[in-house]
Amino acid sequence: MRLHPPVPAPERIGFLLLPRFAMVAFFSAIEPLRIANRISGAPLFEWDLISRDGEPVVASNGMTLTATRALAEATALPSLAVCASFEPEASLDEALLDWLRQCAASGCVLGGIDTGCFALAAAGLLDDQTVTLHWECLPEFRTRFPRVDAVESIYEVTPEGFSCAGGSAAIDMSLDLIRRRHGDDLAQRVRDQLIHDHGRLPASRQRDPAAPPDPTLRRAIGLMEANLESPLGIRELAAELDLSWRRLDRLFARHLGTSPQRAYLARRLDHAHRLLRETRHSVMDIALACGFASASSFTRAFRRRHGVTPSEWRRRP
Structure with missing residues (x-):
């Protein structure tokens, strides 16, 4: 989900699946890209599903997803999204954090989906950046990583990286990527296929619960x-x-x-x-x-x- 310079099609995106990742957020990120490929009749986007050892990963809903790459095999990616959910730091160790640092050093643009920013922040890759993650985890994240500007928005895309709050917010972030790469018309056609009635702006708040009227x-x-x-x-x-x-x-x-x-x-x-x-x-x-x-x-x-x-x-x- 790199901003600059433009990446020629097909654009390859890696998705690092941490144990207990949020399946709904992952599929919400993937499906707009798949639909964009189908509508355009060309492979605009490709993706790798990455796990530590290349073995399947169990999501938070108990379902298992097959990975296509191990860490050692996932190289030269323009962009990488870290997908997590519950206990995002439980599977982190220095080997994984070092791999993320190597990705950043090689020019890969890194991002987090749902609580994926915990891994990037633990690797020291988010200092002084603005990111978002699921609202429920924001207080803990701000406590753990005070040098990161964590906000309650739907998604954030900057020249340094990208992040979204998980759930359906990943749809909005992927639609934004399609719009930036391939224009408003394709993004609108993908949105229609998803029956996603409108695209939310990045700064939209994640929640609008029975908010007090005052x-x-x-x-x-x-x-x-x-x-x-x-x-x-x-x-x-x-x-x-x-x-x-x-x-x-x-x-x-x-x-x-x-x-x-x-x-x-x-x-x-x-x-x-x-x-x-x-x-x-x-x-x-x-x-x-x-x-x-x-x-x-x-x-x-x-x-x-x-x-x-x-x-x-x-x-x-």
């Missing part, structure tokens, strides 16, 4: 989500919003039926629940990542919200 309340919640590791004080939060703390309190009570303190704590504990479910971090590390000064204070708060301690929750079958 714009100030939305900003307050956004600030909370951006500061889970080092929570803002309520007076500090109010100052950021240019409100008095009493007015902020009334705003939450009117629209959400709770206080800012309780709403903030609930978001921190829900993030902790996700980390316990999807990572192997210790309870203490998760406590710190969610703004708790000690494991004991985290455990008490977690038990009050979820009915069990973090350790008990993790031991469940």
Whole structure:
């Protein structure tokens, strides 16, 4: 998905499949390229499916996908997308990270799909770049890699690389690639085949959940989500919003039926629940990542919200 210089057709793209990768995001990236080939009557795009040893890879849905290349056989790729999902760092080691560094050094443009940016960041290849990944993993990613500008957009394409949030966002990113390479008409015809009613802009937000109607309340919640590791004080939060703390309190009570303190704590504990479910971090590390000064204070708060301690929750079958 290189921007410059143009790559002659067929353009070859590598997809590195990490264990438990997101199948839906992978196919969402591939299908627009396949359809573009069919409509054009020419092989505009080709792809390699790469695994560490060339063996099949099990996706997060339990299905197995056959790889076409091992790392050692995947050379001279113009672009490489790292596909991941749950526990994106569980399969990383220095050999894999060194291979990614070698790809970058050879001029390969690297990108991440869903949580693939964890691998690229762990290899030190994303410092000072803007990337996106699945919204659920953004707080942990920002904590782990503070030198990377991680944003909640649908996809990002820069001269340095590319990334998308996974799921259907990969469709939008591939449609953008088709448009840049082969024009608006082909991209629109592919979109019609996919019954994808409109192309979302890169800066579109990933979520539009039953958002609070009040714009100030939305900003307050956004600030909370951006500061889970080092929570803002309520007076500090109010100052950021240019409100008095009493007015902020009334705003939450009117629209959400709770206080800012309780709403903030609930978001921190829900993030902790996700980390316990999807990572192997210790309870203490998760406590710190969610703004708790000690494991004991985290455990008490977690038990009050979820009915069990973090350790008990993790031991469940």
